[in-house]
Amino acid sequence: MLLAIDAGNTNLVFALVDEDGAIRARWRIATDPRRTADEYAVWLHQLLALEGFSRADVSGVIIGTVVPRALHNLQVLSQKYFHQEPMVAGQGCAAWPIPLDVDEPHNVGADRALNAIAAHAKHSGDLVVIDFGTATTFDVVDFTGAYKGGIIAPGINLSLDALVAAAAKLPRIAIETPETNSVIGRTTQSQMLTGIYWGYVAMIEGLLARVKAEIGRPVTTIATGGLATLFQRHTLVFDAIEPDLTIQGLALLWQRSVSAA
Template sequence: MLVAIDAGNTNVVFAIFDGETLRAKWRASSDAKRTADEYAVWLTQLMTLQNLKPADITGAIIANVVPASAYNLNTLCSEFFKVEPMVVGDPKLDLGIEVHMDHRENVGADRLVNALAAHRAHGGPLIVIDFGTATTFDIVGPDGAYEGGVIAPSAQHSVEALYRAAAQLPRVKIERPEHVIGKDTVPAMKSGIYWGYVGLIEGLTARIQQEYGRPMKVIATGGLATLYAEAAPVIEVVDPDLTLRGLRLIHAANCKE
């Protein structure tokens, strides 16, 4: 079995694959100070609930955008699972994707993994929207090459910015409001966060396709993908496990090599 670890700025997701089947996945808040032992204690309990044991793991792969957590995650794999992990970003690891960027090394590992998984599942050209710590729009060419993208603040960070910057504005939940026009402060804020980001999604996808010069399928992933897809018909597919499946594909390809 394979353990795939997607370590982002907000959450770390651990997934167990049995071949192509996703057996289990768990999410923890990102904390660079969390030790390998702490991860191991937490994972042991969760794996037991799924009738899984550390000895079942025969491979590991990590996509990590938080350099400070790299040592602990690598140690978790080598000491707890007894396997040396493949790490996205390692020059020896073949991602199976061309990157048409001025500085390839600056592209987040998760964005390249998403591009690979999306192209394998849906062809191309594509726009892959990831509702993560940032809201990213990644461009995947017809041949699967990564061709660039857009990075915008996340809806969660917009909520926090309003709360911290304005003394009389509360922190609100991100959800679809009943009306666009709010009749009080909280409904007005919810409308701005929700419908404002729907406008962001629709506006950017339209401008990207206009600049690209041809129709593009739009795939969404990340925690808020389903919520925003309800009101943004430009999103054609919601794929919550896109990054994890991309990690499995990369591991399988490099094992064959």
């Protein structure tokens, strides 16, 4: 099986993917570039065993990262404990199989390119992928599969952290779906939730409307990332929610790289 590793700014996701592309298990850990290969190995060994797998079940490793400092220890993890030379998304035999039709293609984050690969494989036509992570990103993929650019906005948790840090009397609150559609809060906490949650809904709907108008053709909107389902109840702009899009992109990139070898 393939061990696909998605190293994001906030979390690393490790997933076991079988030959048919099905995700058999997944685990998440906070991103810390100082974490060593040995630490990863101890943690993963226990989780593999809990799911009925072992290190011997891993026949390939692919890494996608937007945290350059985390890459070395993940490569050592693959080499030392899985006895595999890992592929790195966007490099060497795992170079991007889609055009990055932007002014600075070398600066496109691996997660965004991987989302574009997976989205185009699963959906036809022009696409917009909205990824709710540390940043909230909008990525435009045209009907040919080319990545055309997008939008980067602060993530919802990042915005909340900044608000709480800058205002001494505001409490830390949990991000959750509001119980009602009212946007007039009656307490400090409900007013904060209204501002963060409904502010993000308005941002999503407003930016997406502008993107669609600029594309000028029918567009399929795909949501991904840990907080994607949080907004599903109160907006109708998502045509599909694909929570594992980045991992699926890694698996597709691996399959194409192996087939081309």
